[in-house]
Amino acid sequence: xxxxxxxIAHPVPVPGVRSTSPVxxxxxxxxxxxxxxxxxxxxxxxxxxxxxxxxxxxxxxGGAALPAVVAATVLAMLVSVAVNxxxxxxAATGSLYTFVSRxxxxxxxxxxxxxxxxxxxxxxxxxxxxAAFYLGPLAQHLGITVLVLPFLAIPVLVVPLAGARRSTxxxxxxxxxxxxxxxxxxxxxxxxxxxxxxxxxxxxVTAPGMVVGTVLALTAFVGFESASxxxxxxxxPFTTVPRAxxxxxxxxxxxYVGAVTVQLTAFHALGRDLGTSASPVNALSAAFGPPWLAGxxxxxxxxxxxxxxxxxxxxxxxxxxxxxxxxxxxxRFGRADPVRQVPTVATRTAVAxxxxxxVVAAGLGLDLQTLxxxxxAIAAAGFLTAYVLVCVAAPxxxxxxxxxxxxxTVLSWSGAVLTSASLMTFLVVQVRTAHAAATWAFVxxxxxxxxxxxxxxxxxxxxxxxxxxxxxxxxxxVLGGDS
Amino acid sequence: MSxxxxxxxxxxxxxxxxxxxxxxxxxxxxxxxHALQILECVARRGPGTTASEISTDLNLSRATxxxxxxxxxxxxxxxxxxxxxxxxxxxxxxELAAPATATPHLSRAALAVxxxxxxxxxxxxxxxHYSGSSIFITDEDGDIPLxxxxxxxxxxxSTAAGRLAAAWVEAQRTGRRPPTHELQARRVSSRRGCxxxxxxxxxxxxxxxxxxxxxxxxxxxxEELMSILLSGVSELTMLLT
Numbered sequence: 001x002x003x004x005x006x007x008i009a010h011p012v013p014v015p016g017v018r019s020t021s022p023v024x025x026x027x028x029x030x031x032x033x034x035x036x037x038x039x040x041x042x043x044x045x046x047x048x049x050x051x052x053x054x055x056x057x058x059x060x061x062g063g064a065a066l067p068a069v070v071a072a073t074v075l076a077m078l079v080s081v082a083v084n085x086x087x088x089x090x091a092a093t094g095s096l097y098t099f100v101s102r103x104x105x106x107x108x109x110x111x112x113x114x115x116x117x118x119x120x121x122x123x124x125x126x127x128x129x130x131a132a133f134y135l136g137p138l139a140q141h142l143g144i145t146v147l148v149l150p151f152l153a154i155p156v157l158v159v160p161l162a163g164a165r166r167s168t169x170x171x172x173x174x175x176x177x178x179x180x181x182x183x184x185x186x187x188x189x190x191x192x193x194x195x196x197x198x199x200x201x202x203x204x205v206t207a208p209g210m211v212v213g214t215v216l217a218l219t220a221f222v223g224f225e226s227a228s229x230x231x232x233x234x235x236x237p238f239t240t241v242p243r244a245x246x247x248x249x250x251x252x253x254x255x256y257v258g259a260v261t262v263q264l265t266a267f268h269a270l271g272r273d274l275g276t277s278a279s280p281v282n283a284l285s286a287a288f289g290p291p292w293l294a295g296x297x298x299x300x301x302x303x304x305x306x307x308x309x310x311x312x313x314x315x316x317x318x319x320x321x322x323x324x325x326x327x328x329x330x331x332r333f334g335r336a337d338p339v340r341q342v343p344t345v346a347t348r349t350a351v352a353x354x355x356x357x358x359v360v361a362a363g364l365g366l367d368l369q370t371l372x373x374x375x376x377a378i379a380a381a382g383f384l385t386a387y388v389l390v391c392v393a394a395p396x397x398x399x400x401x402x403x404x405x406x407x408x409t410v411l412s413w414s415g416a417v418l419t420s421a422s423l424m425t426f427l428v429v430q431v432r433t434a435h436a437a438a439t440w441a442f443v444x445x446x447x448x449x450x451x452x453x454x455x456x457x458x459x460x461x462x463x464x465x466x467x468x469x470x471x472x473x474x475x476x477x478v479l480g481g482d483s
Numbered sequence: 484m485s486x487x488x489x490x491x492x493x494x495x496x497x498x499x500x501x502x503x504x505x506x507x508x509x510x511x512x513x514x515x516x517h518a519l520q521i522l523e524c525v526a527r528r529g530p531g532t533t534a535s536e537i538s539t540d541l542n543l544s545r546a547t548x549x550x551x552x553x554x555x556x557x558x559x560x561x562x563x564x565x566x567x568x569x570x571x572x573x574x575x576x577x578e579l580a581a582p583a584t585a586t587p588h589l590s591r592a593a594l595a596v597x598x599x600x601x602x603x604x605x606x607x608x609x610x611x612h613y614s615g616s617s618i619f620i621t622d623e624d625g626d627i628p629l630x631x632x633x634x635x636x637x638x639x640x641s642t643a644a645g646r647l648a649a650a651w652v653e654a655q656r657t658g659r660r661p662p663t664h665e666l667q668a669r670r671v672s673s674r675r676g677c678x679x680x681x682x683x684x685x686x687x688x689x690x691x692x693x694x695x696x697x698x699x700x701x702x703x704x705x706e707e708l709m710s711i712l713l714s715g716v717s718e719l720t721m722l723l724t
Contacts, residue, residue: 002523002526003523003526003527004519004522004523004526004572004576004579006526007526007572007576008526008572008576008577008579011572012529012530014530014564014571016564016565016566017565018565019649019652019653019656020649021640027641028638028640028641029638029641030641088549088553089553089563089567090563090567102567236557236558237557238553238554238556238557239553239554239557339699339703400568401533401567401568401569402533402534402535402536402568402569403533403534403535403545403549404535404545405545405549472565473559473562473563473564473565473571473573474640474649475652476574476616476639476640476645476649477559477562477573477574477640478530478562478571478572478573478574479571479572479573479574479576479577480530480571480572481571481574
């Protein structure tokens with residue numbers, strides 16, 4: 001009789017296995033691989049970023065725009081290695097918050113949780129504002145400028161409440177359409193301008209330009225880890241979630257490299273400088289395309305932004321849900337609707353936080369573009385902080401669970417060093433610009449959130465013990481689990 | 484004792500690819516062998532065996548080991564221990580070695596009861612049996628088949644039948660009254676839900692369950708449905724146990 005036969009005939013009792021999963025109540029294993037990928041891609045919004053980020057990078061990095069985008073892709077790849085160390089091993093809803101808690105402890109986890117929540121909240125507000133900004137000309141044409149933001153807020157309020165399976169499907173369709181449209185237009189533009197001249201794009205690389213450009217380009221990748229909030233709801237999560245995270249970085253990287261190449265080539269053909277253009281995509285569509293093209297592009301970008309807001313709300317709700325179950329937040333955040341299997345309170349809170357401020361700001365008549373600059377700066381700082389922590393945490397985690405991996409250690413810790421350098425550069429650069437308030441707002445939010453979280457941990461031994469909760473195997477899954 | 488692979492998709496799942504149309508390609512058998520050796524190794528070392536211990540024991544590279552344990556964990560042949568350190572055998576390995584169970588013979592009377600129920604409730608009425616930890620379908624509604632029968636095997640805890648079994652075990656453990664029914668809305672599709680009613684023997688063991696798949700709206704207030712079904716359940720109890 002082999003050991004396996006013996007184990008099956010007389011299972012060894014496995015202690016410490018619960019009878020129900022701590023995240024019970026969600027619609028487990030219901031989201032397919034494509035929709036999981038859609039969640040991450042939508043949170044990044046490559047279509048919107050491909051039209052908005054290249055000009056920012058070109059303005060700061062000068063001649064180093066293309067190398068900076070490539071460097072940012074590599075950096076995002078390093079972070080994704082660290083994220084996947086966890087995503088391959090645990091199915092969680094708390095994403096980086098849960099991951100870091102499991103490795104560096106509850107306190108570091110709370111810092112990560114606050115940082116990533118700030119990231120998702122502000123990127124979603126940024127995206128919603130962005131959608132309204134890009135639909136501005138169209139709305140003006142129709143005479144409904146005031147209504148455009150509240151109108152766009154409706155899908156953000158409604159879709160995440162329909163559950164992960166449906167909201168991810170909506171995200172896939174919206175983001176997929178926008179990316180395809182942008183890609184087709186890019187290729188069409190290249191056909192008109194002729195092949196790109198790569199040697200002309202790398203001649204003026206300077207070190208400071210490269211660093212600042214890379215950091216700005218990195219902000220175009222934030223959100224790629226959001227598939228890891230669907231750990232519980234994804235089918236075959238240990239395979240689909242890491243794959244979605246990696247492919248999101250690849251898809252976004254290729255889109256951005258393509259977008260920068262196309263825009264530089266086209267501006268070169270026009271004899272103008274990309275970095276000084278106020279609205280490069282509109283300038284290009286006016287120069288090369290029919291008059292209605294700008295309108296189509298605006299709609300595509302707005303759709304991409306809207307998908308980003310929905311994806312960020314979905315991700316944020318799941319992190320709040322995890323915190324509710326752990327009692328780090330009030331218990332009601334951890335409740336799931338028994339019929340719809342959606343974390344209702346967490347989702348409602350998330351969408352309210354996302355929709356409220358931009359609608360109020362637009363109502364007060366604030367300039368949407370300035371608002372977008374501030375929002376994205378705060379969001380990027382939040383994400384980068386969480387990325388640094390997860391990169392530090394990954395190798396420690398693998399060693400602790402007895403699965404050391406030298407390559408992962410090297411890649412993750414390189415990611416940690418480079419990402420923290422990027423974060424510092426980003427904060428310093430922001431302080432010097434007109435949007436210094438963004439840096440201070442981020443610091444205040446992070447410190448205040450962390451302080452509240454630590455206070456909660458100090459007061460509640462239950463919360464302290466529960467932090468890092470994930471979809472544990474139950475006695476139904478384990479051979480010999482009932483004893 | 485004759486052992487058989489419980490499911491034809493086992494091979495494909497172990498290697499992480501969908502079943503290829505032309506059969507297994509030449510590189511996969513090695514991975515299958517390693518996967519089985521990994522299961523054997525965890526069985527030998529007991530719960531809490533870490534991936535690096537497996538890699539040392541089997542002289543496999545770490546990367547290969549991590550990849551295979553991940554695939555095995557994805558399909559619950561292995562489960563990671565709650566503290567994330569090391570693995571235990573998943574309940575699904577029992578399927579690998581389960582003696583091929585013959586489907587219990589349903590008497591004509593039992594089939595007649597099911598036919599009457601199907602006429603009366605006008606929804607998918609199915610009968611499943613429990614054997615150890617696994618659930619198998621004994622009589623599926625031919626006109627309105629189960630939406631996703633494979634879930635009963637791959638993820639029973641997300642089905643009404645699986646949840647009923649879990650609740651039953653829990654009730655027996657804590658000495659409470661066993662549940663009268665289990666409802667699972669939005670299991671596979673948002674429009675259809677599933678209601679599971681227990682069929683128990685004299686000793687109070689859960690033998691089988693009557694499943695009714697119907698539009699979620701109909702299951703919101705299942706009282707009317709239940710009154711029809713409960714009479715069927717009591718007849719089935721006489722016929723099946």
